[in-house]
Amino acid sequence: MSSGLEDAHSPTWHRWPGEGAVRGGLSVWLCRDAEPDAAAAIAICRDCLSDEELARMTRFRFPALRQQFAIAHGFVRHVLSLFHPQVAPRDWRFDTGAQGKPEVATGLPRVGFNLSHATGLVALAVAYDETGVFSGDPVGVDVEQATRNIGPGIARRYFAPEEVTDLEALPEPEQRDRFFALWSLKESYIKATGYGLSMPLDSFSFAFDAPGCVSFRRHPDRLPPEFATDHFTPVFWQTMLSSPAGERHSLALCTGAGTLQDDAITVFETVPGRAVRRLDPVWDRRPAET
Numbered sequence: 408m409s410s411g412l413e414d415a416h417s418p419t420w421h422r423w424p425g426e427g428a429v430r431g432g433l434s435v436w437l438c439r440d441a442e443p444d445a446a447a448a449i450a451i452c453r454d455c456l457s458d459e460e461l462a463r464m465t466r467f468r469f470p471a472l473r474q475q476f477a478i479a480h481g482f483v484r485h486v487l488s489l490f491h492p493q494v495a496p497r498d499w500r501f502d503t504g505a506q507g508k509p510e511v512a513t514g515l516p517r518v519g520f521n522l523s524h525a526t527g528l529v530a531l532a533v534a535y536d537e538t539g540v541f542s543g544d545p546v547g548v549d550v551e552q553a554t555r556n557i558g559p560g561i562a563r564r565y566f567a568p569e570e571v572t573d574l575e576a577l578p579e580p581e582q583r584d585r586f587f588a589l590w591s592l593k594e595s596y597i598k599a600t601g602y603g604l605s606m607p608l609d610s611f612s613f614a615f616d617a618p619g620c621v622s623f624r625r626h627p628d629r630l631p632p633e634f635a636t637d638h639f640t641p642v643f644w645q646t647m648l649s650s651p652a653g654e655r656h657s658l659a660l661c662t663g664a665g666t667l668q669d670d671a672i673t674v675f676e677t678v679p680g681r682a683v684r685r686l687d688p689v690w691d692r693r694p695a696e697t
């Protein structure tokens with residue numbers, strides 16, 4: 408069922424930034440922090456962090472988490488500078504929305520982004536309109552390491568009742584992938600809205616009725632009135648990525664239907680500041696209408 412990185416069409420690495428890497432629409436940028444080139448990438452990323460980011464980084468006790476933080480945040484800066492080369496990676500500044508969603512600070516070129524990190528993989532989604540009329544399209548991304556243990560009762564605790572019923576009706580070998588597909592899809596939505604975990608996770612649900620598609624339903628009766636979610640119609644993509652080392656990650660993306668000039672998704676694997684290659688993952692789930 409899954410394809411992921413290994414099935415990409417003979418992707419060739421190009422020197423950063425890679426020809427044709429920047430185009431309008433939704434792009435996803437992946438970085439594996441255990442690559443052989445990781446030490447060089449970490450140095451490149453750490454060099455452009457702000458004082459505040461460096462302070463956050465040093466608060467992590469474990470070197471692996473400090474490394475992941477440096478890669479993730481330096482990665483955001485390097486990728487944003489691909490879209491707006493007049494801003495150097497170290498010159499990006501960020502504000503946060505009411506619920507903590509980072510966005511590019513006022514006064515800098517507008518480009519929508521969202522970051523996710525899991526053990527072994529960082530994913531960055533960028534919504535960009537090359538005509539320059541980009542108006543803050545919602546974008547959310549989530550990666551989850553799909554090989555980790557699932558504690559008992561987690562689905563019942565976090566998912567909507569409809570999702571739990573569908574999940575538990577599946578043959579057991581299929582339940583793990585469905586669990587992580589659901590988890591990452593749900594997070595991509597709460598991250599696109601910017602509400603994060605303040606939003607009740609049972610106030611919306613996903614169904615997987617048609618092969619290869621995912622459909623989304625809101626349950627307004629479970630959503631307190633202070634949550635405004637109907638200003639965009641979300642669309643979703645999800646796939647399971649496999650690495651040559653045998654890792655598996657569920658990647659899910661959410662954006663607003665029809666809000667971008669070209670909503671085709673391009674996916675790049677990178678060694679930040681050094682190399683980039685275009686991937687062509689097969690999406691396990693995509694919107695019914697695409």
Ligand SMILES: CC(C)(COP(=O)(O)OP(=O)(O)OC[C@H]1O[C@@H](n2cnc3c(N)ncnc32)[C@H](O)[C@@H]1OP(=O)(O)O)[C@@H](O)C(=O)NCCC(=O)NCCS
Pocket residue numbers: 479506507508509521522523524525548549550565589590591593594597598599600601602603604605608
């Ligand atoms: C925002 C949130 C949803 C993301 O959490 P996460 O899955 O742990 O982490 P991810 O790596 O995917 O995303 C973290 C990044 O999202 C961004 N982010 C933070 N708040 C955000 C918000 N309100 N909306 C969108 N993005 C946000 C930040 O860039 C953050 O990276 P940083 O901490 O290095 O700055 C968070 O509220 C959370 O705590 N989640 C817990 C997960 C959970 O229990 N889920 C239930 C099952 S569905």
